[in-house]
Amino acid sequence: MKRNLFSFILFLFVLQQANGQLYYTKNGSISFFSKSPLQDIEADNNQVISVLNIQSGQIEFSLLNNAFHFPKAKMEEDFNENYIESDTYPRSSFKGTLININKVDFTKDGNYPVMVKGDLTIHGITKNITANGAIIISKATISAYSSFTVFVKDYDIKIPTIVSNKISEKIQIKINCSYQKK
Amino acid sequence: MRKKLLINIILFTIMAFSTVAFIGFIIWNKPHRNIKDATAVEINAVDLYRALSHDSTKTKSLFVNKIVAVIGKVKQIQKNREGAQVILLQTHIPDASVNCTMEENSTKIKAGDTIEIKGICIGYISTDEDLGLPGDVFLTRCYTTF
Known part of the structure; x- marks a missing residue:
């Protein structure tokens, strides 16, 4: 009985320690940009959930594709119905690790370059990617930034032939999240 | 000729x-959908959260991508990275909310107020369960109606 109680208390302690390292946001920002001859395409999603474990460097992002907001309603409609197919693939996510998390001093203000590696899932296709980014510590607030490029063909996103010369194959993705302690 | x-x-x-x-x-x-003048599906925050956090296609089709008017108690008011106001409405789970990104910032609303928010229901999303962070139901392009 005493042994069981001890195990339970130890479990709670470990759980609390693990939670103490977790930071999260539910209103992170991810945007994308695509240069095209007809009109540049850009959209923002400010409803991104992200969790960062500052001890292990594990980092996750999840978003709903239909939360991307475009300047034009028609662009938004085409993105959801024809390209990303939001009804079939409602969610995009990334699950990975900040490789050099040990270089970040979370107790000291600064801009720390980091490298992140993990699995990016878009349109039901998962690819392993590596990207550069930065962790910024300012007045005890942790923020994460990154910018990287993906190719639509890697995620089986089909662009209709009629507009294929107007839409770039290359999409630049930008991440900007500010975390709070869990 | x-x-x-x-x-x-x-x-x-x-x-x-x-x-x-x-x-x-x-x-x-x-133009984008006119949220202010559109007819909305009325529901309270707890019921909307319960309906969407269970993965049911039928309930999703009732609310997702629809204009909803959600009545709830304000838990917290935040700002996102673009400076837009984000109002969190209480649900039956302490760390979970109906997360509403506003079109117009208001200085009149405060935590504890019961308000109605009208906006487009995006859906429910969470991270992996092992991280212990419950998801939120998200509304975008929101306005307060009272």
């Missing part, structure tokens, strides 16, 4: 092209 026919064909072609171009222009520039 042939000259007249040729002129008519040219005029018809120009008119056809102009019509197609005009329709294309109208479609390309059609």
Whole structure:
């Protein structure tokens, strides 16, 4: 009985320690940009959930594709119905690790370059990617930034032939999240 | 006679092209949905959260991508990275909310107020369960109605 109680208390302690390292946001920002001859395409999603474990460097992002907001309603409609197919693939996510998390001093203000590696899932296709980014510590607030490029063909996103010369194959993705302690 | 026919064909072609171009222009520039004046599905925050956090296709089709008017108690008011106000409405789970990104920032709303928010329901999302962070139901392009 005493042994069981001890195990339970130890479990709670470990759980609390693990939670103490977790930071999260539910209103992170991810945007994308695509240069095209007809009109540049850009959209923002400010409803991104992200969790960062500052001890292990594990980092996750999840978003709903239909939360991307475009300047034009028609662009938004085409993105959801024809390209990303939001009804079939409602969610995009990334699950990975900040490789050099040990270089970040979370107790000291600064801009720390980091490298992140993990699995990016878009349109039901998962690819392993590596990207550069930065962790910024300012007045005890942790923020994460990154910018990287993906190719639509890697995620089986089909662009209709009629507009294929107007839409770039290359999409630049930008991440900007500010975390709070869990 | 042939000259007249040729002129008519040219005029018809120009008119056809102009019509197609005009329709294309109208479609390309059609405005976003008018949230303020639209009819909304009315529901309270707890019920909306319960309905969408369970993965049911039927309940999703009732709310996702629809304009909803959600009544709830304000838990917290935040700002996102773009400076837009985010109002969190309480649910039956302490760390979970109906997360509403506002079109207009208001200084009158405070935590504890019961308000109605009208906006587009995006859906429910969470991270992996092992991280112990419950998901939120998200609303975007929101306005307060009272």
